[in-house]
Amino acid sequence: xxxxxxxxxxxxxxxxxxxxxxxxxxxxxxxxxxxxxxxxxxxxxxxxxxxxxxxxxxxxxxxxxxxxxxxxxxxxxxxxxxxxxxxxxxxx
Numbered sequence: 514x515x516x517x518x519x520x521x522x523x524x525x526x527x528x529x530x531x532x533x534x535x536x537x538x539x540x541x542x543x544x545x546x547x548x549x550x551x552x553x554x555x556x557x558x559x560x561x562x563x564x565x566x567x568x569x570x571x572x573x574x575x576x577x578x579x580x581x582x583x584x585x586x587x588x589x590x591x592x593x594x595x596x597x598x599x600x601x602x603x604x605x
Contacts, residue, residue, distance in 0.1 A: 514553070514554065514555075514557075514579055514580075515551055515552065515553045515554075515579070515580040515596075515599055515600065516551070516552050516554065516556075516558060516561055516577055516578065516579055516580065517549060517550070517551055517576075517577070517578050517579075517580055518536055518549065518550040518551075518552060518561065518565070518575070518576075518577050519548060519549050519575070519576040519577075519578075520548050520569075520573060520574060520575045520576070521548065521573065521574040522548075522570070522573050523570060523572040523573050523574070524570050524572070524573070527570065529568070531568045532565060532568035532569065535564045535565045535567070535568050536550050536552065536561075536564075536565060538564060539552045539554045539556055539560075539561050539564055539565075540552045540553050540554030540555070540556070541553040541554075541599070543592065543595045543596070543599075545588060545589065545592045551580065551595075551596065551599075553599045558577040558578065558579065561577050562575070562577055580596075580600075582600055584596065584600075
């Protein structure tokens with residue numbers, strides 16, 4: 514399933530590289546928007562959270578939510594190609 518990982522990171526100057534690596538380790542990922550990642554993974558939302566939580570500050574905000582087939586927006590073609598190809602694999 515594809516999950517959207519959305520966040521507000523509240524500590525300016527903080528090195529979040531370990532957080533980004535934890536997100537990448539969850540599955541096949543996409544990252545076109547500054548504070549949003551899409552991850553195609555066999556983990557559920559709680560499983561993703563358990564991987565990223567050690568790298569999050571207590572004042573950061575997170576939302577991990579499943580992506581449905583009802584989506585729309587303004588993105589580069591490459592981004593839509595990734596989303597459409599991953600969603601079509603799930604529909605098959």
